[in-house]
Amino acid sequence: xxxxxxxxxxxxxxxxxxxxxxxxxxxxxxxxxxxxxxxxxxxxxxxxxxxxxxxxxxxxxxxxxxxxxxxxxxxxxxxxxxxxxxxxxxxxxxxxxxxxxxxxxxxxxxxxxxxxxxxxxxxxxxxxxxxxxxxxxxxxxxxxxxxxxxxxxxxxxxxxxxxxxxxxxxxxxxxxxxxxxxxxxxxxxxxxxxxxxxxxxxxxxxxxxxxxxxxxxxxxxxxxxxxxxxxxxxxxxxxxxxxxxxxxxxxxxxxxxxxxxxxxxx
Amino acid sequence: xxxxxxxxxxxxxxxxxxxxxxxxxxxxxxxxxxxxxxxxxxxxxxxxxxxxxxxxxxxxxxxxxxxxxxxxxxxxxxxxxxxxxxxxxxxxxxxxxxxxxxxxxxxxxxxxxxxxxxxxxxxxxxxxxxxxxxxxxxxxxxxxxxxxxxxxxxxxxxxxxxxxxxxxxxxxxxxxxxxxxxxxxxxxxxxxxxxxxxxxxxxxxxxxxxxxxxxxxxxxxxxxxxxxxxxxxxxxxxxxxxxxxxxxxxxxxxxxxxxxxxxxxxxxxxxxxxxxxxxxxxxxxxxxxxxxxxxxxxxxxxxxxxxxxxxxxxxxxxxxxxxxxxxxxxxxxxxxxxxxxxxxxxxxxxxxxxxxxx
Amino acid sequence: xxxxxxxxxxxxxxxxxxxxxxxxxxxxxxxxxxxxxxxxxxxxxxxxxxxxxxxxxxxxxxxxxxxxxxxxxxxxxxxxxxxxxxxxxxxxxxxxxxxxxxxxxxxxxxxxxxxxxxxxxxxxxxxxxxxxxxxxxxxxxxxxxxxxxxxxxxxxxxxxxxxxxxxxxxxxxxxxxxxxxxxxxxxxxxxxxxxxxxxxxxxxxxxxxxxxxxxxxxxxxxxxxxxxxxxxxxxxxxxxxxxxxxxxxxxxxxxxxxxxxxxxxxxxxxxxx
Numbered sequence: 001x002x003x004x005x006x007x008x009x010x011x012x013x014x015x016x017x018x019x020x021x022x023x024x025x026x027x028x029x030x031x032x033x034x035x036x037x038x039x040x041x042x043x044x045x046x047x048x049x050x051x052x053x054x055x056x057x058x059x060x061x062x063x064x065x066x067x068x069x070x071x072x073x074x075x076x077x078x079x080x081x082x083x084x085x086x087x088x089x090x091x092x093x094x095x096x097x098x099x100x101x102x103x104x105x106x107x108x109x110x111x112x113x114x115x116x117x118x119x120x121x122x123x124x125x126x127x128x129x130x131x132x133x134x135x136x137x138x139x140x141x142x143x144x145x146x147x148x149x150x151x152x153x154x155x156x157x158x159x160x161x162x163x164x165x166x167x168x169x170x171x172x173x174x175x176x177x178x179x180x181x182x183x184x185x186x187x188x189x190x191x192x193x194x195x196x197x198x199x200x201x202x203x204x205x206x207x208x209x210x211x212x213x214x215x216x217x218x219x220x221x222x223x224x225x226x227x228x229x230x231x232x233x234x235x236x237x238x239x240x241x242x243x244x245x246x247x248x249x250x251x252x253x254x255x256x257x258x259x260x261x262x263x264x265x266x
Numbered sequence: 267x268x269x270x271x272x273x274x275x276x277x278x279x280x281x282x283x284x285x286x287x288x289x290x291x292x293x294x295x296x297x298x299x300x301x302x303x304x305x306x307x308x309x310x311x312x313x314x315x316x317x318x319x320x321x322x323x324x325x326x327x328x329x330x331x332x333x334x335x336x337x338x339x340x341x342x343x344x345x346x347x348x349x350x351x352x353x354x355x356x357x358x359x360x361x362x363x364x365x366x367x368x369x370x371x372x373x374x375x376x377x378x379x380x381x382x383x384x385x386x387x388x389x390x391x392x393x394x395x396x397x398x399x400x401x402x403x404x405x406x407x408x409x410x411x412x413x414x415x416x417x418x419x420x421x422x423x424x425x426x427x428x429x430x431x432x433x434x435x436x437x438x439x440x441x442x443x444x445x446x447x448x449x450x451x452x453x454x455x456x457x458x459x460x461x462x463x464x465x466x467x468x469x470x471x472x473x474x475x476x477x478x479x480x481x482x483x484x485x486x487x488x489x490x491x492x493x494x495x496x497x498x499x500x501x502x503x504x505x506x507x508x509x510x511x512x513x514x515x516x517x518x519x520x521x522x523x524x525x526x527x528x529x530x531x532x533x534x535x536x537x538x539x540x541x542x543x544x545x546x547x548x549x550x551x552x553x554x555x556x557x558x559x560x561x562x563x564x565x566x567x568x569x570x571x572x573x574x575x576x577x578x579x580x581x582x583x584x585x586x587x588x589x590x591x592x593x594x595x596x597x598x599x600x601x602x603x604x605x606x607x608x609x610x611x612x613x614x615x616x617x618x619x620x621x622x623x624x
Numbered sequence: 625x626x627x628x629x630x631x632x633x634x635x636x637x638x639x640x641x642x643x644x645x646x647x648x649x650x651x652x653x654x655x656x657x658x659x660x661x662x663x664x665x666x667x668x669x670x671x672x673x674x675x676x677x678x679x680x681x682x683x684x685x686x687x688x689x690x691x692x693x694x695x696x697x698x699x700x701x702x703x704x705x706x707x708x709x710x711x712x713x714x715x716x717x718x719x720x721x722x723x724x725x726x727x728x729x730x731x732x733x734x735x736x737x738x739x740x741x742x743x744x745x746x747x748x749x750x751x752x753x754x755x756x757x758x759x760x761x762x763x764x765x766x767x768x769x770x771x772x773x774x775x776x777x778x779x780x781x782x783x784x785x786x787x788x789x790x791x792x793x794x795x796x797x798x799x800x801x802x803x804x805x806x807x808x809x810x811x812x813x814x815x816x817x818x819x820x821x822x823x824x825x826x827x828x829x830x831x832x833x834x835x836x837x838x839x840x841x842x843x844x845x846x847x848x849x850x851x852x853x854x855x856x857x858x859x860x861x862x863x864x865x866x867x868x869x870x871x872x873x874x875x876x877x878x879x880x881x882x883x884x885x886x887x888x889x890x891x892x893x894x895x896x897x
Contacts, residue, residue: 042814179666180841181885206815209844213887237890250819252844253889254871427684519730526681527745527795528717537744538733545735616735617779 002068002085002167002200003032004054009063011049011224023049025224026063033167034198036191038211038232040247041221047204050221051172054202055088084114084164091173093153097145103130104141106160114164129159134189151182158190168200175210187214208251212236220244305609309602316598321369324587325362350382378595379588383581389592393574397596399468400573403489404558404565407496412551414497415504420540422505423512434506441502445495449568452495463491466570492569500554507550511543518542545616552608556601559593628696629803629835630655630678630721635691637670637677637859640684647673649859650691655803657698660829660836662850662867664843664882670859671839675805678705679721680713695720698802719749722796724789726808731792732780738791739776742766745798765794769824786817790824797832805837810845822849844886847871855879 011024024046031037031054041047052058053065056072056079065072067086073079090096097106107126111117117125130137133155145153154174161169171190175183191214194201203214211218211232218235220228220243228241239245360368372379378389415437422430440448457465464470469484515521516539524538554561562575570576574593581589612619637648648670655661663671676682678693693705697720708716725731733741742762746753753761763773769790771783780788789809796804806825810818826849829836840846846853847867854864855878863876874880 042816180843181666181882184885184887187887208815209887209889212889247815248889250815251889252842252848254844254847255888255891257848258868258871519725520733522681523723523725523731524733526679526717526723527748528714528719529744529748530714533744533748537736541735542733618734618781 001033003030004072004086004168004200005030005066005069006050006054007064007066009053009060009065011046011053011058012061022224024053024060027221027224027226028063029219029226029229031168031200031202033200035217036194036201036203036215038215038218039202039204039221040206040208040211040218042206044223045221046224047221048172049224051088051170051202051204054086054170055083080113084110085166086168086170087161087164087166089154089157089161089169089171089174092177093150093157094145096157097153099145102142102144103148103156106145106156107163110160110163116163116165125163129163130156132162132193133159135159150178151186154178154186155189158186158193162193162197165197166199168202169194170202170204172204173206174203176205176207183210184213190214208236208247209253220247305606309606313598313602317370317373317595318366320591320594320598321366324590325365373595378592381581381586381589381592383584383586383589389588392577392589393592393596396572396574396577399571400559400562400566400575403468403492403571403573404496404562405555407493408500408551408554408558410493411497411500412504412547412554415501416508416544416547418501419505419508420512420535420543423509423516423543424535424539426513426516434509437502437505439502440498441500443499445499446564446568448499449492449495449565452491453568456491464488468572492565492571496565503550504547508540508543508547511546512539515539515543545612548611548615549608552604552611555607556604559597559600627657628654629657631692631694631696632674632678633692633694635674635678635693636689637673637682637686638689639686647686647859648677651859651861653854653861653864655835655837657696657802658833658835659851660838660849662846662853663837663839663856664841664846664853665856666841669856671856672807673859674856675723675807675837675839679717679723679805680705680708715749718745718801719799720801721803721805722799722801724792724796724804724806724809726811732788734780737777737779738766738783742776742791742795742798745795749799761798765798766791768797768828769794785813786821789813789817789821793821793824793828797828797834800832801834803835803837805839807839808841809838811840811842818845825849843882844889855882 006027006029009024009027010022012020012022015021027046027050029037039047039050049058053060056074059074067082073082104126107129108122111122111125112119126141127137130140135152135155140148140152140156145156148156154177158174174190175186178186187210190201193199201214203211205211212235215232217230218228218232219226220235220241222243228235228239228244235244236248239248376390378393380386381389381392384392418433422433453465456462464487466488468488469475469481470488473481473484475481521534521538524534529538559574562571562573563579564575565571566573566576567579574596578590578593580586581593631654633652635648635651636646639645639647651674653661663675665671673682673686677686677688680688682688688706691706695703695705695716697703703716705713705716732738739759739762742765743758746758746761759776762776766773766776771787771790771794775783775787775791783791792809809825810821813821822845825836828834838846838850843853847870850867852864853867853870854861855870855876856862857878863870863874863879865873865875870879871883874883
């Protein structure tokens with residue numbers, strides 16, 4: 001059981017000519033193993049800054065991030081160990097995989113670095129991980145990223161994230177670059193793995209519908225502030241904050257649309 | 267369930283503002299003082315560094331101009347030699363630092379010293395005599411080459427896959443051949459064998475320089491062959507650079523939009539495609555302007571042209587430090603001025619640079 | 625609604641590469657005057673190729689091996705678009721059919737002001753217009769899409785994504801065309817800006833009465849804005865019907881697959897967790 005406590009975090013960027021910009025203002029939440037949180041907001045809302053702060057790519061200007069009650073290590077072996085506990089899946093599966101390395105290399109490396117399995121079992125573990133993300137390990141293991149489809153690449157990225165057996169996962173728009181018909185497949189896969197492993201997942205997205213589908217809780221971020229935080233159904237079905245309502249009204253929702261237009265008379 | 271309202275002035279109407287990652291910025295054109303200031307500081311620093319290196323490097327070499335002068339002119343008394351050293355700033359009883367300060371002071375007064383290889387004429391005068399020939403010949407050749415190459419490259423890129431593509435290997439081949447070879451071949455064919463052009467020099471012996479029809483005609487006759495060879499040798503880079511940028515730009519959406527808008531081909535080609543593709547060319551053009559003086563050495567040697575390049579080579583052979591330093595200073599200034607011009611041209615041609623650096 | 629505007633018959637597009645690709649295969653469809661026709665499908669299904677192809681905007685190695693595209697003008701005349709000579713085609717483009725492109729970011733020429741890019745539509749298509757009349761028309765267009773005439777001197781990079789897309793819409797409306805083809809016009813935008821742009825399109829359609837072909841992979845969005853929807857897959861239209869029928873009574877398996885690949889925003893969650 002691992003949990004990360006984000007407590008009153010502010011992040012201020014100095015922007016030349018514009019003074020200081022608060023990317024995050026007093027953001028607090030807890031992400032624990034077994035829990036899924038969807039973080040929704042528009043571009044510029046600060047949701048990617050949250051991911052950077054969780055992974056220690058950025059330090060908060062104010063406030064703190066605690067892992068199991070202790071401050072997140074900021075350097076050295078402790079930071080590396082922390083980053084094996086909390087892994088990232090990025091938006092662009094093409095940019096996040098190195099085009100010069102085989103799929104095997106991508107998964108071997110985190111395995112070797114973390115030492116979760118003895119050296120002689122690494123090959124078997126690579127195959128196991130690829131099978132977990134529903135890839136034909138034998139067919140893809142020696143290929144390079146450009147030989148795979150977008151959906152396959154994102155599955156590789158997930159396998160790589162899972163390699164050191166993390167407790168927590170931050171997925172930053174993991175399906176927004178994929179074709180619509182592939183999105184649900186990848187999300188379902190992530191959802192299954194989350195349930196089996198008891199992972200804690202922060203799912204960052206601008207899409208309310210997939211956030212609701214994937215998450216137990218939803219946090220709505222607007223201009224660096226958390227404006228609403230509650231169970232997924234409550235936030236989507238009974239939004240309290242005007243901004244959340246605005247987001248919901250703007251999101252396509254054929255169900256409501258056809259109900260409103262008198263049983264589909266259109 | 268917690269609902270936190272977000273108070274404060276930070277909240278704006280996202281719909282009206284169109285909150286996206288690429289926020290709108292004020293349309294007013296502001297003068298980017300900060301940017302200009304940084305550039306000026308950069309240029310001043312570069313100038314100082316170049317001047318300083320220019321001062322120290324010749325002093326680290328063995329032997330000086332006076333030794334060289336003495337070797338060629340016998341019967342000069344040691345006192346006269348010392349006086350000459352003092353005149354050239356080479357007297358050894360002054361510390362290097364004092365010499366450096368003196369040197370900077372002289373530069374500030376525009377005094378570049380005297381050229382020992384030109385009968386102790388002021389260096390400034392010697393350079394002023396040589397510079398117009400170099401700027402005239404090679405400057406003009408560079409401009410021609412840039413214009414012809416860029417327009418040609420735009421056309422070749424626009425009609426990709428057509429027979430025009432055959433031009434590319436030809437121009438590229440010509441630019442890979444060593445220049446002196448092209449120059450010598452041109453002299454052998456057009457001057458010696460066919461007798462169309464005079465061999466070398468800027469004008470015929472016996473013609474008095476001046477604004478006479480005869481003199482101008484001579485300059486043009488003597489200049490045509492070196493100019494043409496430079497253009498031929500340097501065209502390839504411009505054609506290839508422009509063509510490749512055109513191929514990239516032609517795949518941009520705004521070119522398709524222009525076509526969908528029913529724009530005539532000429533308009534799409536020049537106003538949309540070439541106008542964008544030319545931007546990287548401007549940068550290279552500025553660089554090549556800066557190298558005019560430096561690049562003059564081979565051309566002027568081959569055609570015995572009386573420009574700065576030949577002057578510099580002669581000065582180096584004779585260890586005439588003052589003249590060498592003067593020549594290098596001209597090169598440095600040329601590069602710096604060219605870069606300033608490129609900055610200005612870029613700011614005019616690419617609206618994005620005006621803002622992003624601010 | 626049965627008044628046809630554009631008839632496409634057995635239309636095909638092939639990319640003549642080393643291994644030829646049939647991007648569009650024997651597509652027949654009719655766009656009716658005044659309707660919004662949605663064109664849905666995954667990337668690579670041929671929907672954009674189809675839209676570009678009927679306007680003859682494709683570049684080699686694309687070829688059109690067969691089919692016909694007929695334009696039924698408001699003045700009653702019919703035009704065979706595939707038979708137009710280059711000059712007539714240029715005159716036809718934008719005057720009758722205009723487009724709003726996917727990348728508002730890249731669809732505007734970065735080195736020209738938006739005003740100049742709007743004005744050159746008039747310069748080319750309405751050469752008789754005076755300079756002041758052009759300036760006035762550009763200002764009016766920018767006001768219509770609520771960007772404001774003052775922005776005509778702005779460069780594209782100085783504007784937000786939403787504003788750029790509004791300018792593209794203004795440009796599409798410049799000559800009061802009868803059909804506007806919109807290729808993923810809102811995909812790159814945030815959901816609130818997307819909704820605002822969609823409302824804008826609806827408002828302008830009511831004001832100017834143009835028909836729309838709306839291309840997107842976002843089926844839920846399409847269901848809300850289209851009169852009819854064509855579902856494309858592998859270069860073919862597998863189903864074409866009213867939006868309500870696509871939603872309530874999809875006939876083709878692929879349509880059902882597409883519908884089920886979107887999680888529902890407010891309905892019962894289908895996947896038990």
